[in-house]
Amino acid sequence: MPDYKIRGTAPLRGSVLVQGAKNSVLPMLAACLLCSEKVQLSGVPQLSDVSNSLRIIEKLGCRVRRGVHTLEVDTQAVCYSTLTAEDCRKMRSSVLFLGPLLGRTGRAELYCPGGCVLGPRPIDLHIEALCKMGAEIEVTDERISAVCPDGLQGSEITLRYPSVGATENILMAACLAKGRTVLYNSAVEPEIGELIALLRAMGAFIEVGGGRVCIEGSERLHGCHRTVGADRIVAFTLMAAALVTDGEITLCNCPVQALQAPLRVLGDIGADISLCGEGLRIRRGTKIYPVNVSSAPYPGFPTDAGALLLTILSLASGRSRYEETVFSDRFAIAEQLRRLGADIEVKNNCAVINGVPQLCGGTVRATDLRAGAALIVAALGAQGESTVCGGEHILRGYEDIVGVFRSLGAEITEIN
Numbered sequence: 001m002p003d004y005k006i007r008g009t010a011p012l013r014g015s016v017l018v019q020g021a022k023n024s025v026l027p028m029l030a031a032c033l034l035c036s037e038k039v040q041l042s043g044v045p046q047l048s049d050v051s052n053s054l055r056i057i058e059k060l061g062c063r064v065r066r067g068v069h070t071l072e073v074d075t076q077a078v079c080y081s082t083l084t085a086e087d088c089r090k091m092r093s094s095v096l097f098l099g100p101l102l103g104r105t106g107r108a109e110l111y112c113p114g115g116c117v118l119g120p121r122p123i124d125l126h127i128e129a130l131c132k133m134g135a136e137i138e139v140t141d142e143r144i145s146a147v148c149p150d151g152l153q154g155s156e157i158t159l160r161y162p163s164v165g166a167t168e169n170i171l172m173a174a175c176l177a178k179g180r181t182v183l184y185n186s187a188v189e190p191e192i193g194e195l196i197a198l199l200r201a202m203g204a205f206i207e208v209g210g211g212r213v214c215i216e217g218s219e220r221l222h223g224c225h226r227t228v229g230a231d232r233i234v235a236f237t238l239m240a241a242a243l244v245t246d247g248e249i250t251l252c253n254c255p256v257q258a259l260q261a262p263l264r265v266l267g268d269i270g271a272d273i274s275l276c277g278e279g280l281r282i283r284r285g286t287k288i289y290p291v292n293v294s295s296a297p298y299p300g301f302p303t304d305a306g307a308l309l310l311t312i313l314s315l316a317s318g319r320s321r322y323e324e325t326v327f328s329d330r331f332a333i334a335e336q337l338r339r340l341g342a343d344i345e346v347k348n349n350c351a352v353i354n355g356v357p358q359l360c361g362g363t364v365r366a367t368d369l370r371a372g373a374a375l376i377v378a379a380l381g382a383q384g385e386s387t388v389c390g391g392e393h394i395l396r397g398y399e400d401i402v403g404v405f406r407s408l409g410a411e412i413t414e415i416n
């Protein structure tokens with residue numbers, strides 16, 4: 001697995017194309033199981049999480065044809081409903097196969113999902129909703145065994161919390177259920193919108209509005225083609241790198257609409273952001289102003305951008321505060337940033353960041369995907385040489401991070 005060697009402070013300059021979104025493509029791949037025709041996807045990023053999902057799909061008996069950024073998934077021959085423990089533990093989104101497998105085959109055998117360690121990540125909301133739709137599910141410490149002998153039934157479901165994954169599982173299960181499902185307090189992240197667009201292109205009847213999502217179950221869905229939208233967190237990563245290196249970059253296909261809250265925060269920080277013909281241009285203003293920010297479900301500030309924001313604020317001209325409200329343990333990054341000279345104190349779910357004039361090179365370890373990206377960004381802005389270990393986390397969500405940053409003038413190499 002790679003580590004990264006980085007010599008920091010080269011200002012990043014140039015234009016860059018933002019990759020397709022991991023958190024869009026993963027539920028889309030699970031949704032392919034809902035029909036028995038071919039689904040074609042473009043704009044698919046090359047990520048280890050995508051490869052893992054495709055391995056799962058193939059092991060279920062389906063065929064996959066893969067181009068550089070394209071995929072054709074043919075699930076006609078799906079003949080198994082069991083995922084292996086190893087495949088489930090590799091990523092959280094393995095749980096997204098639960099709803100589609102129940103809808104398509106009437107049963108699903110999974111192991112409890114792995115993924116980034118961000119505090120407890122229960123799946124009670126997924127299970128309760130699917131049980132309400134007629135599934136019989138047994139969950140032990142290790143396994144999830146689900147059957148629906150009479151098929152899934154449409155139902156009225158109110159989520160206690162707008163969980164992204166639970167919303168996705170319910171949407172997919174409801175497409176093949178008998179009758180109408182009405183979902184209240186669902187997540188409204190842009191990636192949910194992308195999943196709904198794919199399901200509609202497959203022939204599903206889904207209405208969104210008035211604080212609810214209505215899904216009219218169908219007997220069968222059909223094949224289609226969709227393009228995966230640009231990744232808002234990767235876009236934020238690139239913007240963070242431009243700011244900490246005092247560079248100027250243009251994001252050619254920036255998902256501006258999906259980034260309203262982060263762009264407001266970057267505006268408050270003093271970043272100079274403009275929309276130009278090619279896309280969104282960003283550079284540092286006269287200085288980085290301190291800010292107070294809390295993460296929240298969309299349309300709030302995304303928890304996945306928190307570690308990157310801490311990195312930017314480490315170089316602010318004063319004291320900032322960042323509160324994490326979505327996950328209970330997402331501050332392992334603070335200890336790593338301190339190794340690069342940042343002044344961050346964490347108390348419960350709050351980080352207080354006292355800006356320093358300069359970060360300095362060091363050896364740090366990625367503890368999860370977004371923390372890994374934040375450490376690369378921090379190292380790009382730090383004086384001297386840094387080594388970022390734990391690259392396997394980064395490969396899950398960032399395609400060719402070395403090539404992308406090098407194309408903008410960064411001194412970064414992959415080492416084993």
Ligand code: EPZ
Binds near residue numbers: 122126127164
């Ligand atoms: C998705 O995770 C994303 N992953 C995460 O991105 C992202 O951080 C998160 O949504 C929030 O935006 C994918 O899309 C693959 P949740 P998910 O269910 O679906 C609690 C990244 O770096 N909860 O909305 O797991 C849960 O404990 C990753 O790309 C329950 O209590 O997030 C958490 O506190 C990391 N019961 C909160 O809800 C449940 O049944 C949000 O979780 C489900 C969730």
